Amino acid sequence: MFDLLTHPLIMGILNVTPDSFSDGGKFSEIDSALAQAERMNSEGVDIIDIGGESTRPGAESVSVEEQIARVVPVILAIRKQLSATLPISIDTTLSAVARAALDAGATIINDISAGVQDSAILTLAADRKVPIILMHIKGQPENMQDAPFYKDVVNEVLIALQERIDAALAAGVAKQQIAIDPGIGFGKRRQDNLDLLANLDRFVATGYPVLLGTSRKRFMGSLCAVTEPAELVCATAATTALGVQQGVQMFRVHDVKENRQAADVAWAIKQAG
Structure with missing residues (x-):
């Protein structure tokens, strides 16, 4: 899949959790989750990313059984009532959850631990021949913002991601099925986030498609003097446009319509240039 990208893709976030930082509890019931999926589809979403465990700073882990109970009915409902072909990614670090989601109709694995928490998720991606997104994280959600430190955040994250790419390849995942x-x-600290955003082209230069997830994040609120995540839609769209200009191919967002517009306009300008 990832080797066939020709234009920026918008990945819509569908958190079926009670405690996600921005929309926790809004879509934890099947009817509300399906309605949100339908809305995102009408607004031009390319992938719907479904997660049953919050990964906000300080979040506690959720059991395999609870994650499966949250995500599988929603995936089945989307497949039955909305689309048999719309790509669905499962946002999890656990192979058992990913396997249940794939069995229900998911088509992509999105692992914030890049196979560190459960290496069997890499083997699963290889066996099922499905794309997998490998993300960099320092620590775990419950402790990741406890004084993180980098000497050179861009180089350190690039090195760490290359290690996870190598692990995925060693597990049998095809190169064209990997994104980072x-x-x-x-x-990351605020300056770390800004340094990464200013150097997204270096991640693109690895040859692996890049997913950018800035949606409504706290560091932008600190720049804009905003405390409510839902008020950071324009800030998110700004990072989407900048990401497109640097060659980023996928954007994970809460607000599909606004970021679809930002990506499409930025893409047209980039093509013209």
């Missing part, structure tokens, strides 16, 4: 994510906000 620098992990904005996951164990």
